[in-house]
Amino acid sequence: MATPTTDHSVYATPLKADVRAHLKTLCETHSTQTLLEIGTGLGESSAWLLRALASLNIDTVEKNGDAADAAFQRFKALHLLDRVNLYHEDAHHFYPVRVYDAILIDASKSQQKALVERFFKHLDIRGFMLIDNIALSRINDAPQTASREALKTKHDTFLNWLKNDPRWTVEFCDLGDGIAVLTPIIKPKS
Secondary structure: OOOOOOOOOOOOOOOOHHHHHHHHHHHHHOOOOEEEEEOOOOOHHHHHHHHHOOOOEEEEEEOOHHHHHHHHHHHHHOOOOOOEEEEEOOHHHOOOOOOEEEEEEOOOHHHHHHHHHHHHOOEEEEEEEEEEOOOOHHHHOOOOOHHHHHHHHHHHHHHHHHHHOOOEEEEEEOOOOOEEEEEEOOOOOO
């Protein structure tokens, strides 16, 4: 659980309205009961989903203590604590103990490949994984620097990897700052 703090000067951007609507539709289509969210932020996206989908339960992971505390307070104020588990830790050290119907990656833009690799194995074969901020418009619109170009090259490599990995099909959608939806490929039994 989040440790209470007094400093709430945290910047976190919730999912854009069109991304939330698409995620809700995917959850309804897949009859999603469990969702793992990597990158809680202030808890706005999770709270919105929990109120929109009465049968949904969420495990959410947030590295930033102030953000985790703000999210906890939001869940408590909205009486959602019985349907959400908030983990205040680095996602790279978080180990889920279950398989999820859906996984949302909305954290550590420079580490998206590592996060997909880490958590894809915890996705139900009939589920989906949504990765937010695929377009990285803030990076693309920034002044040209060596670090910007390095991040852009890393991100282009990540996108090519997503397109070519045989474990899933991928759909890119022009929603928010771009999303990718991965669906596991079910291999026939031999």
